[in-house]
Amino acid sequence: MKRKSNSYLASPYVVWSMIFIVIPLFLIVFFGFTKEENGQYIFSLENFQRLMDPIFFKVFARSLWLALVSTILCILIGYPTAYIISKAKVSRQGILILLFILPMWMNFLLRTYAWMAILGKNGFINTILTTLGFNPINILYTNTAVLLGMVYNFLPFMVLPIYTILSKMDKDLINAAKDLGANSYQVFTKVILPLSIPGIASGTTMVFMPAVSTFVISKLLGGGKVMLVGNLIEQQFMTVGDWHFGSAVSIFMMILILLSMAFMNKFGNESGKEGGGLIL
16 A cells, blocks of 8 residues: 555656656657658768767867866855855854855846846946946956856855865864874865865766856857857757757767766765775
């Protein structure tokens, strides 16, 4: 009876998965490995062969590069932020985290549009520069603007997993390292940083995946001048109408993301050792 009850409760999830996960994936695979001739669909690898075109290679390279740089910047900014929050009083940590994730309650599009007002020709930054007597700078519709949008929108996904690891870290390991004569730098590099690597790995995955596949940020802040993989897929489905090539690009991105997840999960698992072995 219990098994029947559990299967009955799980049935809505199975139906939801079939409609919104399995069937869309099947359609993507179907269109990716076929082409239409004389009203019929035939098996073909032509869509994947088109991915070798130098034009599309530049799009993939630009997407990977911006995603990688934004991920590194999120680590450089997010780790100190998470560390500072974890060192604050327990009563204040919740408030600090709340203030940090508060902008996430706003719609993603509105947050991105706000950067257009900040980086625009008559935006906040250029207004300050002209007031101080400097010439305005052109940031909007460049790779820099897209990079800033990525870091701003995805930074919380780096801070939260690192903060979770740091806040739950065993303080006895830190005290033991200090008792053994380790200074603050050694405690951080030999104990705190190695133990927080799983959080960094998790944050890296959570930032890199949406960054490499985003199309809203590059469309708004790039103004159509910065073409990323997400924009290429959207263009094939919504503008060109070539679902076959768009599906092939989507399959390629799914494989790339799955490989990245597998690598980061393996890296995080291998790094998640007990601190006693890391102090030595």
